[in-house]
Amino acid sequence: MTKSNKLFTILIPIISVLLGLIAGAIIMLFSGYNPILGYTALWNGAFGDAFTIGETVRRITPLLLTGLAVAFAFRTGLFNIGAEGQVIVGWLAAVWVGLAVDAPMVIHLPLAILASLAAGALWGFIPGLLKAKLGVHEVIVTIMMNYIALYSVNEIVRSVLTEQETTTDAIAPTASLASEWLQGLTYFSRMHYGIVIALFAAAVMWFIIQRTTAGYELKAVGFNQHASKYAGMNVSKNIILSMVISGAFAGLAGAMEGLGTYGTISIMSGFTNLGFDGIAVALLGANNAFGVVLAAILFGVLKEGAGQMPTGAGVPTELVDIIIALIIFFVASSYIIRWVLLRFKKEGK
């Protein structure tokens, strides 16, 4: 039973992706576009040349981290919809340190990254605390925290970091993740060292969840709070810790944008969607660190490749959003896929 369960966890996302792509092709066909041309454009948009590959990697980086953030909370029974706000505060904190501090790179860069971790962690701590002590549902608090983050950060950018400008100055090169070497390899794409940090973070998540006593406690609390309390675990502490770690991952995603891709922070007219996409990445990755890496790659590829579809095949970019939505739909309705697979297995016997 466990063996077939494992097989299902791998098969369901793959089948969902395939179904999503097929459904996308059908929609293209009915809307009068050529799906083969459309998908070729998508492929070229993501892998066409060194530049697009670099840009694809850049797009994957923050998605991977927000995916980890949501997945980590999920593993401990919490639904962190606040990754979005945690990204924004992490972004601000990283850029702020990048602008304000004057230090050699060995100190400056780690400091800026730490600032993003701390800011994201704080943004996760508040809903964690409210959940643990007062039983306020984390979904509601994190959604509200998203808005608090968005508008407060905009105000800080406008009034504190600049004088009524929309974008800050570029951060000091000593705090930048940008890499001339990687840019050189990829025809001056915005690819940066962040991907290394993101992959490392995935390993960290795996390690915490699978190997440490903290992970054992966090999972136990997620599964059954009563038994955890009976076993002598501090349930409140674990809920808060889970949200703090989750928030730190998302804050780090903000640093990827602030220190890597843009080197600045601008006033945002709306959410970055990195946090919300993280929910989808976590879901598709089955809340497993390795799965999240694969899911982030897929989403990064789809999103980056979509840019090429209007020029390459005349297909609107929104189509990719539809495909992503369909993939999520199929994962979420995995029950149906599971049922069909079981049917086939039965008949095969």
Added chain:
Amino acid sequence: MEYVIEMLNIRKEFPGIVANDDITVQLKKGEIHALLGENGAGKSTLMNVLFGLYQPEKGEIRVNGKKVNITNPNIANDLGIGMVHQHFMLVEPFTVTQNIILGNEPTKKGKIDIKKAEREVQEISDKYGLKVDATARISDITVGMQQRVEILKTLYRGADVLIFDEPTAVLTPQEIHELIEIMQSLIAEGKSIILITHKLKEIMQVCDRCTVIRKGKGIGTVDVADTSVSRLASLMVGRDVVFKTEKKPAEPKETVLKIEKLVVNDSRKISMVKELNLDVRAGEIVGIAGVDGNGQTELVEAITGLRKSESGSIMLKGKNIKNLSPRKVTESGIGHIPQDRHKYGLVLDYPVGENIVLQTYYQKPFSKAAILNYKEIYEKAKEIIEEFDVRTPSEFTKARALSGGNQQKAIIGRELDRSPDLLIAAQPTRGLDVGAIEFIHTRLIEERDKGRAVLLVSFELDEIIDVSDRIAVMFDGKIDAILKPEETNEHELGLLMAGSQVSGAGESNDKE
């Protein structure tokens, strides 16, 4: 003889296992027919076949002599078969009548005719002496009453054959007595009953015939009048069962647990334990007898640190452990077999192995510098699985997949392995079959003989009388009396548990 229901040579397979293999059950009109078997023997599968939830691979079902094909529960309902589930299927905020008509609402011009339904429900209730108030809200009535609502539901839908699935598991002794009367009045009105159970005494008390299932196979049907408890038990388990667990007289030593003037409130701030005093000594088993809801749960939670005490003291080997955290309590030498093993005892989604270290994962050798050592964890698990005969495919299997008895064995193994000075066993055999009960009782007595103090909380009087060295009767938050098991009987205990003082021995049943 006329049979209302015949299930002939039923075979039901699931991938990998044969749940029912050639089972025949024939229910006579107007009889109470017991379906006896250990947990996991296939009783529920068989009844689900009858109820149309499963389709059998082989065999046939006849109702009133006619062959029928029951492909879904609606057909079973139409054939007059009703099931009283073990876990009630009731909507708490709804009234009795609303629950009963749910899914089958009588309407008048598109509006639910609740008045008419209430009248009908009340009529049925009065006819069978169920004493249910058709207008009461489910959340306001007792568990026993809720069960009667389930019975009413099947009667309202016109059932002639009622299947009771472990109906006494959730009831107090008084409620069991009333349920038996209800069953008898149902029979008097011409209904037939199938009683699924593994409680032998109940079968002897109310049933006419009994069909035994062992490991999915039909063993046979016996007339209850011609059999005995021990005969039924050996048919069910496949070997002889010792009922009265063998034990030497206790040799109590120093006091391990001393509770003085303990006051504990429940979550509504109502005192559930009221200035309670209790001693448990090393080398003895103290059984707390009492009807559910007299403060037993709160007392155990207070000792184990799961609930705050208001005042008084709890001394473990001379040290005050009142209001310590559960972890500190565990570390100071208490093992706790919790009343609700699914809610408290296990993380069901963790493998058996990881459940074995639920309280010790942070200690060496299971972890070092906060890194888990799975090799050590699973080795320990293997050891306990072997020693306590936990039947599981492997130590990596999720605890959820184990049967209740094996889950309980795993918990007991875990708690005993720490060699606690005091072992608290709350309802340790609830819902288990004779084989597992026998095992658990033997283990508790072994612990006592090793010189440990054991506090047993149970609603089963048999268990209390059989296992304890001293019986403390708990009523309304206090220990009302302390008795020796050989000097009392169920009747006296029953009266004490109901809060009355005993005046001489009444017409007492002999205690097994």
